[in-house]
Amino acid sequence: MTQAKPSVITEEMRAAIGAEGPPAVLEVEKTNCRMYARSVGHTDPIFYDEAAAKGRGYRGIAAPPGFLGTPTFRPGGGSGAPGEAGGRNFSVPYKRILNGGTDYEYFPDAPDGDVICAGDTITARSSILSFEETEGSLGPMLITKRQTTYTNQNGKLVAKMDGTLIQY
Amino acid sequence: MAEQVYFEDIEVGAEIPQLKKNCSTQQLVLWAAGSGDFYQIHYDKDFAQKTGLPGLIVHGALKNAFLGQLLHDWAGENGQVRKFGCAYRGMDDPNQDILCRGVVTKKYQESGKNLVELDVWTEKPDGKKTSPGTALVALPSKS
Numbered sequence: 001m002t003q004a005k006p007s008v009i010t011e012e013m014r015a016a017i018g019a020e021g022p023p024a025v026l027e028v029e030k031t032n033c034r035m036y037a038r039s040v041g042h043t044d045p046i047f048y049d050e051a052a053a054k055g056r057g058y059r060g061i062a063a064p065p066g067f068l069g070t071p072t073f074r075p076g077g078g079s080g081a082p083g084e085a086g087g088r089n090f091s092v093p094y095k096r097i098l099n100g101g102t103d104y105e106y107f108p109d110a111p112d113g114d115v116i117c118a119g120d121t122i123t124a125r126s127s128i129l130s131f132e133e134t135e136g137s138l139g140p141m142l143i144t145k146r147q148t149t150y151t152n153q154n155g156k157l158v159a160k161m162d163g164t165l166i167q168y
Numbered sequence: 169m170a171e172q173v174y175f176e177d178i179e180v181g182a183e184i185p186q187l188k189k190n191c192s193t194q195q196l197v198l199w200a201a202g203s204g205d206f207y208q209i210h211y212d213k214d215f216a217q218k219t220g221l222p223g224l225i226v227h228g229a230l231k232n233a234f235l236g237q238l239l240h241d242w243a244g245e246n247g248q249v250r251k252f253g254c255a256y257r258g259m260d261d262p263n264q265d266i267l268c269r270g271v272v273t274k275k276y277q278e279s280g281k282n283l284v285e286l287d288v289w290t291e292k293p294d295g296k297k298t299s300p301g302t303a304l305v306a307l308p309s310k311s
Contacts, residue, residue: 032202039195039202040233044240056245065236065249066229070204096219099228103253103301104236162253 008092008142009131016090020127026069026150028120030060036067053117063116066104068124068150068159092142092167100143100164107157114156121153129162141168172244175282175307180272184286187238187268191226196262199230221259228256231266231290231299238268238288239303246308252288254301260292267291270303282307 030050037047045052046062053061063069107113116122126148134141143166150159170185196210205227208215216224232254239249260266267290274285283306290299 035198036202036233039198040230040237041189041195042237042240064233065240065252066233067202099256101253101255101301102229102232103251105251106249108248108250164255 007133008094008140009133010090013090013131017128017130020125024071024124024126026071026122026124028063028067028069028116028118028122030118032070033061033063033067033118037064040064040066050118058115059117059119061118063118063120066102068104068116068161069120069122094140094142094167096168098166098168100166102164103162105160105162107159110157112155112157114152114154114158116150116152116158120158122150122158123152124148124150136168138168141166170241170244172246173242173307174310175275175284176310178272178275178284178307180275182272184238184242184270184272187234187241189234189266189268189290190264191230191260191262191266193224193262196224196226196230199227199233203227203229203233205229224262226260226262226266228299231256231260231268232301234266234268234290235270235288235299235301235303238270239286239305242270243305243307248306249303250283250306251304252301253303254288254290254299256299258292258296258298260290260298265293266298267293273302282309 034048042064046056046058047064050061108115126146129145129147132143146163148161152158200206209219209221209225210227213224235254236252239252243249270286270288272284273287276283283304286303288301288303289297291297
C-alpha cells in the first residue's frame with residue numbers, strides 16, 4: 001500500500017472481520033453426489049451406488065471430495081451459497097473477481113466429526129478472516145480470506161473450507 | 169481403484185500415481201451443473217472473450233476436485249483424505265491435458281493415526297504448474 005493510493009478497506013469491512021455471517025443450509029442428495037462425481041470423472045462406486053457405499057461403512061452414497069452440499073435456491077434471491085456475502089457485498093472500486101484458491105479439511109473420525117453422505121443436511125457458517133491489499137500483475141488487488149465451517153444434522157463437524165477471493 | 173497403499177510403503181520424496189485429465193467443453197458444462205458454478209467464462213466463448221480471455225477456461229475448482237480424485241484414489245478403500253486444496257494460479261484450456269500429480273513431503277504418526285503430507289498440483293503439457301497445493305492423507309498400517 002502506498003501513500004498515493006488510499007486503502008479500499010473501509011471501517012465497515014474492518015468491523016466485519018471475524019464476525020460470523022448468517023448460516024446457510026445445504027442439502028446433500030444422492031443425485032447431486034452422483035452428478036458432482038460424474039462431472040469430475042470419479043470411478044469409485046461409493047459416489048454412485050448406495051449398496052457399495054454402505055458396504056464400505058458409509059451411511060449412504062458418499063459426498064465426493066470438495067462436494068459440501070447444494071444451497072437452497074429461491075427465485076429472486078441469491079444462490080444461497082455460504083459466504084456469498086463474504087467480501088462481495090462491500091463497496092470496493094474493483095469490478096472483477098477471481099477465485100484465488102480453496103482448501104478443504106475433513107473430520108471423518110474426529111470424536112465430534114463425521115463423513116458427509118447423501119441424506120445429510122449441512123449448516124454452513126462463514127466468516128471473514130482477513131482483508132489484504134496488494135499490487136500484482138493485474139494491478140491493485142483486494143484479497144479476502146474467509147473460512148466456512150460445516151456441521152451436519154447431528155451437530156457433527158464435517159468440514160472446514162478456507163477460500164481466497166481476489167477483486168481487482 | 170488401485171491396490172491398497174500402506175503407510176509402511178510410503179517414502180518421503182516419492183511421487184504418487186499420476187491422474188491425467190483432459191476437459192471437453194461438455195465436461196465443463198457437467199461441472200457447472202455439478203458444482204453450481206454457472207460463470208459464463210467456462211462455457212460461453214463470446215462472453216469469455218469479452219472479458220479479455222483468449223477463450224474458455226477450465227474452472228479452478230474443477231482442477232481442485234481433480235486433485236481430490238487423485239488423492240481419494242491413491243488413499244484407497246482404507247485411507248482417508250483429511251485435507252486438500254490448491255491455489256488457482258494459472259489458467260487451463262479445454263481439450264488440453266491436465267496432469268494431476270503429488271509428492272510425499274512428510275510422514276508421521278499422531279494419536280494413533282498414520283499421516284502423510286503431500287505437495288499436489290496440476291500441470292500443463294509444458295510443465296507449468298497451474299494449481300499448486302497441499303494435502304494430508306491418513307493411511308492404513310500393515311501391522
